[in-house]
Amino acid sequence: MTGKALDSRPVSWQAWVRTVEIEPSLYAADFSRLGEQIEILLRAGARVFHFDVGDGHFVPPVTIGPIVLKSIAPMILEHDGAIDCHLMVDDPAHHFEEIREAGGSSVTFHYEAVSDPQAVAARARELGLGVGLAFNPETLPEDAAAAADGFDLVLCMSIHPGYSGQKFMPEAVGRIRTLRQLLPKHVFVQVDGGVGPDNVRELYLSGANLLVAGTSVFGMEDLPRAFRRLVTSLA
Helix, strand or coil: CCHHHHHCCCCCHHHHCCCCEEEEEHHHCCHHHHHHHHHHHHHHCCCEEEEEEEECCCCCCECCCHHHHHHHHHHHHHCCCEEEEEEECCCCHHHHHHHHHHCCCEEEEEHHHCCCHHHHHHHHHHCCCEEEEEECCCCCHHHHHHCCCCCCEEEEECCCCCCCCCCCCCCHHHHHHHHHHHCCCCCEEEEECCCCCCCHHHHHHHCCCEEEECHHHHCCCCHHHHHHHHHHHCC
């Protein structure tokens, strides 16, 4: 993808979200078939893809990074999709420019990783990126909401960040409800960790409208069926 095409990308969560979005989490994908699986999910109706970046410091594992992002961005962006980059890193602003150059649409960094969320968000905005604020299970939703002025979304972790396939923490439902009550209506609430067909509707009704799904999509043999099952479970 050319630099011109990247520069012309619309940056608008309001445009990307159709009331609610199931976001396939690429960290759980089969990396020997990554492009194929993304194409399958695009055809199934996926619009926003979740891309986890871990640095081995803020979270134990080193996960996927800009080289992988650059290889998949053209396919997603050419289908009017978006790439939601979740930075589980100690120094998120250090990575923003590289994420932007590789084709990322939006960056979400952790409340626990920075001393001045507003300043870090401003740097993302300067680069034309959407911006979100994530918070871990140990952080109060009230604290995250108070720091999220001007953000596009707030991500409530329903597992401890770092590893795919963890079980959903039931107490996250109450934290999502609190978060939704505290945030302005135009700020999206995202949930990540253990999202599946058995809880996706409850999470949506509790206030989450960005639902990150890893194992419940990529752990299934039939990806389109798994994705559509999550979509239909919302109703």
